[in-house]
Amino acid sequence: MNQETIDIWFVAHSVNAHGGGMERMNFALLNGLDEQFQTHIVAGEGLSELHRALERIPVQIAKKPAFARIAGFYFRSPSKNELILSGGISHTCGAINNGGSDIATVHLCQAAAKVAKGENRLWRYLNARIARTLGRRLELRNFTPDRTGLLVAVSDSVADQLRQHYPDMNVRVISNGVDENNFPFAQRSSDGSLRILMVTGDFALKGVGGAIRALAMARDQALTLTVVGKGDAAPYLKLARSLGLAERVFFTGPLDDVVPEYAKHDIILCNSTYESFGLFLVEAALTGCAVLSTDVGVARRLVGDNEGGTIFDGSASQMAGWFDIWSSDRNHVLSMGKLASRRAREFSLARMIASYEDLYREIAEGRA
Numbered sequence: 472m473n474q475e476t477i478d479i480w481f482v483a484h485s486v487n488a489h490g491g492g493m494e495r496m497n498f499a500l501l502n503g504l505d506e507q508f509q510t511h512i513v514a515g516e517g518l519s520e521l522h523r524a525l526e527r528i529p530v531q532i533a534k535k536p537a538f539a540r541i542a543g544f545y546f547r548s549p550s551k552n553e554l555i556l557s558g559g560i561s562h563t564c565g566a567i568n569n570g571g572s573d574i575a576t577v578h579l580c581q582a583a584a585k586v587a588k589g590e591n592r593l594w595r596y597l598n599a600r601i602a603r604t605l606g607r608r609l610e611l612r613n614f615t616p617d618r619t620g621l622l623v624a625v626s627d628s629v630a631d632q633l634r635q636h637y638p639d640m641n642v643r644v645i646s647n648g649v650d651e652n653n654f655p656f657a658q659r660s661s662d663g664s665l666r667i668l669m670v671t672g673d674f675a676l677k678g679v680g681g682a683i684r685a686l687a688m689a690r691d692q693a694l695t696l697t698v699v700g701k702g703d704a705a706p707y708l709k710l711a712r713s714l715g716l717a718e719r720v721f722f723t724g725p726l727d728d729v730v731p732e733y734a735k736h737d738i739i740l741c742n743s744t745y746e747s748f749g750l751f752l753v754e755a756a757l758t759g760c761a762v763l764s765t766d767v768g769v770a771r772r773l774v775g776d777n778e779g780g781t782i783f784d785g786s787a788s789q790m791a792g793w794f795d796i797w798s799s800d801r802n803h804v805l806s807m808g809k810l811a812s813r814r815a816r817e818f819s820l821a822r823m824i825a826s827y828e829d830l831y832r833e834i835a836e837g838r839a
Contacts, residue, residue, distance in 0.1 A: 474507045475507075476507055476508070476509050477507060477508050477509065477559065477560065477831055477832070477835045478508075478509045478511060478525075478557075478558055478559025478560065479504075479508050479509065479510050479511065479559060479560050479562055479831060480511045480513065480549075480554045480557065480559055480560065480561045480562065481497075481501060481510055481511070481512045481513065481514075481562050481564065482513045482514070482548055482549070482554075482561065482562065482563045482564065482566055482568050482572065483497045483512075483513070483514050483563070483564045483565055483566050484514065484515050484516070484532065484540065484544055484565060484566045485497065485514060485515055485516040485517050486498050486501060486512060486514045486516070486517035486518065486520070486521060487516050487517035487520065488517065488520050489727060490516070490517070491672060492578075492647065492748065492750035492751070493564075493565040493578045493579075494516075494517065495750070496564075496578075496625075496647050496648075496750070496823075497514075497517075497564050497565070498517065498520065498521070499648070499650070499820055499823075499824075500564075500823065500824055500827060501521055501524065502521060502522045502523070503820065503821075503824040504824065504827070504828065505828055507828075508828065508831060509525045509559075510523075510524045510525055510526075511524070511525055511526040511528065511557070511559070512524045512526070512527050512528065513528045513530060513548055513549055514527075514528075514529070514530065515529070515530045515531070515532035515540075515544060516532075528549070530544060530547050530548045531543070531547060532544045532547065535598075536598045536601075536602070537598055537599065537601075537602035538598065538601040538602040538605050540602075541567070541602060541605050541606055541609070542605060544566055544567075544568070545567055545568060545569055545609060546569065548566070548568045548569070549568065550568060550569040550570040551568065551569070551570030551571045551572055551618065552570055554572070560573050560574065560831055560834050560835065561573045561574070562574040562575075562576070562831075563575045563576070564576040564578075565577075565578045565579070567606070567609040567610065567613050568613075570613070570618060571613045571615075571617075571618030571619040571620075572619055572620070573619075573620045573621070573834060574619075574620065574621050574623055574830065574834070575613070575614070575619045575621070575622050575623065576623045576625065576645070577622055577623065577624055577625065577629055577633060577747075578625050578629075578747045578748065579606075579629075579745075579747050580610075580624075580629055580632040580633055580636065580747070581603055581606030581607045581609075581610050582607050582610055582611075582632070582636040582637075583632035583635070583636060583745070584603055584606075584745050585676075585744045585745050595675075596675075610636075610637075614633075614637045614640055615637075615639065615640070616639055616640065616641075619640070620641070620834075621640075621641050621642075621643060621830075622637065622640050622641065622642045622643070623642075623643050623644070623645050623830070624642060624643070624644050624645075625644075625645070625646060625647045625747055625748045626644065626646055626647075626747060626748045626749075626768055626769050627644055627769075627772075628746075628747070628767065628768060628769075629644075629747045629748070630642050630643075630644045643830075645823060645826045645827060645830070646748070646769065646817075646818055646822075646823065647748045647750055647753075647818065647823060648818055648819050648820035648821070648822055648823030648824070649750065649753050649754055649757065649815070649818055649819070649820055650819075650820040651757050651815075651816055651819065651820075653730070654730060654733065654754050654757035654758050655730075655757075655758065656757065656758060656759050656809075656812050657733070657734035657735075657758050657759050658759075659737060659759060659805055659808065661801040661802050661805060662801075663693075664691050664693035664694050664695070664798065665691070665694050665695075665737045665738060665794065665797060665798055665801070665804065666694075666695050666697070666735065666736040666737050666738070667682075667686075667694065667695065667696045667697070667736065667737070667738045667740050667763075667794075668696075668697050668698075668699065668732060668733065668736035668738065668739055668740065668755065668760065669682060669696065669697070669698045669699070669700075669739075669740050669741070669742070670698075670699045670700055670729060670732075670739070670751035670755070671698065671699075671700045671702070671743075671751075672700045672701050672702060672725075673702065674698070674700075674702040674703070674704070674707060676743060676744060676745065677741070677742060677743045678742030678743060678744070678765075678785065679698055679707050679742070680706075680707060680710060681742050681785070681786070681787045681790065682696055682740060682742050682787075682790065683696065683707060683710050683711050683714065683716060683720055684710075684714070684787040685787040685788075685790035685791040685794060686714075686716055686719065686720065686791075686794070687714040687715070687716055688787060688788065688791035689791045689794040689795055689798070690795050690798070691794065691795070691798040693719075694719065694794060694798065695719045695720070695721070696716075696719065696720050696721070696740075697720075697721045697722075697723065697732065697736065698720075698721070698722045698723070699723045699724075699725070699726055699729055699732055700724075700725060701724065701725040704722040704724075707720070707722070708720070708722065729751075729754070730754075730758065733754060733755045733758040733760060734758050734759075736755075736760060737760065737761065737801075737804055737805075737808070738760060738761050738762075738763050738780075738797070738804065739751065739752055739755035739756065739760040739761070739762055739763070739764075740763050740764070740790075741762075741763070741764035741765060741767065741768075741770060742764075742765060742785060742790065743764075743765055743767050744765070744767075744785070745767060746767035746768035746770070747768060748768045748769055749764070749767065749768030749769050749770055752764060752768065752769065752770055752773055753769065753773065753815045753818050754815075756773050756779065756808075756811035756812055756814065756815035757812055757815045757816070758812070759805075759808040759809060759811070759812050760808055760811065761779065761780045761797070761804050761805075761807035761808045761811055762774050762779055762780030762781075762807075762811050763780055763781055763783065763790070763793055763797075764780065764781075764782060764783070765782065765783065765784070765785045766782050769818065770782060772814065772817070773811050773814050773815060774811070775810070775814060778807065778810040778811075778814075779807050779808075779810045779811030779813075779814050780807050780811055781793055
């Protein structure tokens with residue numbers, strides 16, 4: 472049975488397959504859609520990497536600072552009125568354009584997000600503060616029923632934030648998805664000390680300093696911490712040296728393939744003050760990492776009733792306490808990793824793509 476084609480105007484800062492979680496989700500969705508959907512993609516980065524698109528429309532935006540990137544995209548990308556004239560369904564994903572859209576996928580609720588100063592440099596902190604303030608103003612402007620038809624949250628926690636800050640809006644949840652074939656379960660040994668992993672592009676927001684302090688407080692003096700991601704490691708390496716941890720704290724920098732790091736660690740640690748979803752938590756859990764996390768994103772769904780790990784309060788003292796408990800029972804950590812892996816399979820890429828396809832059809836049928 473032939474289905475009528477549906478035009479989708481997809482608007483995003485980036486659709487880069489090698490970017491952060493949001494960018495990779497955009498790329499996976501656009502390349503996974505059924506051929507019924509004809510995509511017209513408006514983006515600042517990644518257009519050349521897409522396998523198929525009916526139309527690619529580049530938008531010139533700054534890479535840095537963040538506030539210039541947000542403002543530049545808002546004023547340079549096509550407005551809602553321009554997209555409506557072209558027909559089809561307009562879908563902004565992690566970006567705010569001038570005038571709104573039929574669907575706005577929200578990876579980060581600017582009104583709820585926090586900025587952590589930590590050991591970060593002052594100019595980075597100020598840049599983040601300005602970007603959050605601008606983002607909140609643009610959200611207030613666009614997230615109204617007359618401008619945006621539906622807000623799609625990438626997790627239950629983001630949906631709760633959107634309903635709190637924008638009570639007049641219709642909110643639905645379509646969780647991000649991961650291709651579990653790319654993150655196979657890895658068997659681990661119960662011998663040796665625990666190996667702890669953090670994956671982040673913002674060392675201050677994700678609490679890397681607190682994790683290093685917790686490592687120093689733990690009784691097992693052989694625990695190791697590895698941090699994967701782009702950032703200024705210098706102040707954290709200095710902190711590690713001052714605490715006698717120079718041989719136990721490692722920074723890899725950004726990696727194209729994080730899977731080997733997931734596979735050789737026992738615990739995925741999230742000490743963040745804010746996560747919209749936590750893609751790295753799902754990826755690591757799929758490979759068998761136990762989850763130790765603050766109550767952000769989908770961490771609680773991976774942990775369950777402490778079967779797949781534990782939720783903690785973000786303090787170094789409580790983190791160190793869990794390091795001590797888990798160090799004394801490595802077999803329990805292995806069991807938690809197996810259960811976390813099962814729970815992580817709920818967040819499949821196929822389910823995410825199918826949910827968006829159903830939503831597009833729902834909107835198209837409502838207009839017929």
